[in-house]
Amino acid sequence: MAFKDIETQPLKVINLGLNSFREDLQKQGVPVVQVDWAPPANVDSAVLENIYKHSEAIKQANQKVIDIIQKGSPVLLGLDIARNVVPGMEDNLILHAGPPITWDRMCGPMKGAVMGALIYEGKAKTEKEAEALAKSGKIKYAPCHEHNAVGPMAGVMSASMPVFIIKNEEFGNYAYCTQNEGLGKVLRYGAYSDEVIERLKWMEQIMYPVLDKAIRSLGKIDLKSLIAQALHMGDEVHNRNRAGTSLLFRQLAPAIMRTSDNAENSAKVLEFINGNDHFFLNLSMPAAKAVLDAARNIPNSSIAVVMARNGTDFGVQLAGTGDEWFTGPALVPDALYFPGYTKEDANPDIGDSAITETAGLGGFAIAAAPAIVQFVGGNAADSIKYTRWMYEITASESQNFQIPALDFRGTPLGIDVIKVIEKNLTPFIDTGVAHKNPGVGQVGAGVVSAPMEPFIKALDGLSKKL
């Protein structure tokens, strides 16, 4: 009769609970690790029991999902007009960020972006006309996510908008996203003034052809390796895209010079990209989308393939639950606000950009982005702490994307809803903050922890399918 390590090894303790016990052990020089424990989220215990009963099947399904995500190889092929390439796109359809939503439940910035898109499409001339049309029932709304697309903030996409075409070369599926407009008064933050529409027109008429030709002349741009490099250069490719944009610029510049017949247009396009640190966001997002879409519809898997917000609801989809959305109210981010604005002005969390976190980037990789750690409390150690926490709720670690500050450890990958519930810890998301009224634009940037409700519902939804 023996007990493991009793008498034979020095005692090394994991303390789960009263902190004073840890202090007493530390005083005696006994190695001790304190667990920052929280009770599991409030779910029906019958649901958890059912989940645990199927844990082996879930584990296998999750491994399959992780393998698919690891192998995903997103490349940028070029651009086209949405109606030509986005599946199901039609003239009276507006795609938006997040889970499905009706006009009357849309938040201010989402409404503003829809109105702007209607004006941009020439379906309305004035704000009033646009609003009347938007709520007339003649316009259909659907999530970008249901059309192989993603959009930052309001994420509004209409038929005439040019979109990037991203292909997951390993699995052959595609993803689409509009071009990034820059900061300030822009459609994605719900602004629809003349300058916004003019910029969108310029992007359609000048930038799109220049970029498309250049990219097609290159054959493809490997986004997977570009993101991996950006992470080594201080981006997490959600709230910081400076390195990604610069790396893209380096590839595009010579190609544009070679393919464009108008030097002034070429210069304007390059200036536009150079002046917009977030240009690459609209590529990191569809890259993540293309990778995750390949992992949809794997029965029994508890791994999230979508996290998205429409400014009203936060929605989650799992690999194992098909096209079903699990939603709960979106939260207002904890942010730093631009001068003149406060939390009072902020809209609840909005945008498909949480697809980056779903793919192990963004907030999950914030330890790679020391330049923006101010958003998480100010010092680099905090950002490392946040990334390390996310390993708690993920099924694996990325083989492609690494964090230098963690000795090149792979980023936390594959949000496992079971772990989210067990550890009562929701995903940590970097985000921009929109003004709650349409037409104002961005008022800050910060971080938000996903609400628990969609994950509780998702666990329940998975349990029913097991």
Added chain:
Amino acid sequence: MPIIGTLVHGKYLDSVKLMLVSKEMRQQDGVTDAVAIMATPENRDILKATNMLLPEFAKALDTDICIAIKAETEATCSEVMDLVKVWLDKGLPGSDSQDKADFMPRSLDSAVKLMPDANLALVSVAGKYAGTEAKKALDLGLNVMLFSDNVSIQTEKDLKEYAISKDLLLMGPDCGTAIINGVPLAFANAVRRGKIGIVSASGTGLQEVSCVINNLGEGISQAFGTGGRDGKKEIGGLMLLKCLEYLLFDLSTEVIVLISKVPDEEVIAKIWALIKMTEKPVVVNFLRPFELQQLSNVYSGNTLAETAQIACRILTDKNDKNLALKRRESDSIFQNRTLVELPTKESRKYVRGLFSGGTLCYEAQNLYHQKLGNFAYSNAPLESEYKLEDVWKSKEDTIIDMGADEFTVGRPHPMIDYSLRLKKIEEESKDDETAIILLDVVLGFGAHLSPHLELAPILKKVKADTCIIVICAVIGTDADPQNRQEVIRYLSNTGSIVTTTNAEACMLAVRLLQSIRSS
């Protein structure tokens, strides 16, 4: 409303840092609006829109920082401006937070990744979650000390069976004390390592025995806690027997102490069967008088202190088979007694025991019963008819366990938080029938760091105002985090009688009661 502005040249701070500075400024008392921002054309528009584009900023370069502060008074404006200049140079207050950034894993499995050679989990989360966490710990190959209570008896059984199948310890639930590989865990004392092994279903019983062993110059090999229910029929002594078996065959252990309330009959039979397998001496204390099996290597201690003493004596004289040793008078260890003045007031004839240790309270009631024949009233009485109707109201001779649930709802254990006991001491001192106040003062890890400072004022007052006799049993060792000698000295100086074992304090109280009643 006054507004002031300053331009800062030749200093680069990124926009996020400036937003933080702005936020901090706005949080200062009296400030209505404030901003620190780079003077780019876009930002000038923002300043203009918020009426903070001051004339001072007209000549600003794109790379300059504009600071504007709007406040209720000019004085506030300039005070905050001075602050801002410090922040720009030295960083914001509170931004240097190394401690806050210490990474703590959120779960057992991540903790194991941080410490792959961890070998014990100390679990003290709320009872409804404790079973699940203990199971996870066992799955991870960790021995478990389950401090939490309110774990169902079925869960306890499942956990113990699972632990045994994996050669792991599962101490608890409701295990407050253990000493493993020389390390005191939770509420345990700093005792030296030695040759006496303990398996105990009682936390304070383990504390008392291990302290006395230490204070007599011997030491502990291992001290396992099993949780109070292990000896019951439902658990069948699973851990008690495993730990006993371990100690019987452990080469570092020469003498064993076994402490438990009287276990289930079948468990007792298994205990004897195990003990018979070796020659190793086992000193048994079932906390009540009990006819032990006549085995050559079984000894019995009537009190916890005596149990410890016998274990030490066996060790110092291993050839001493004198059975008289087993039946030694339990009060023989305190022969040098000073004279005690009996209460002068005739109405004062009852003892009021206010205990923090459950087993110490139990032992006090037992000794009372053994010597006086009748029973003391208690919230946890030996016989149910002596249960106090109102646990807050003492009746004749009363000995209560203030660590019991009815006293600890919403407050820390009385070993940590003395406030309720202080209140109770005061109440008892105002009762004209109180002759003796009997207290335990448990030292060690987890316990209050200076109990003497808590107790001394009220005890002095009792001595000054009344003729009540106060007896304190100080349980601890000189190596404990408290200064034991200082505690003893301090309490003695209040006029209280201080003993270093529970038995001694209780026996003294009982004898004094006898004297009071016979006089």
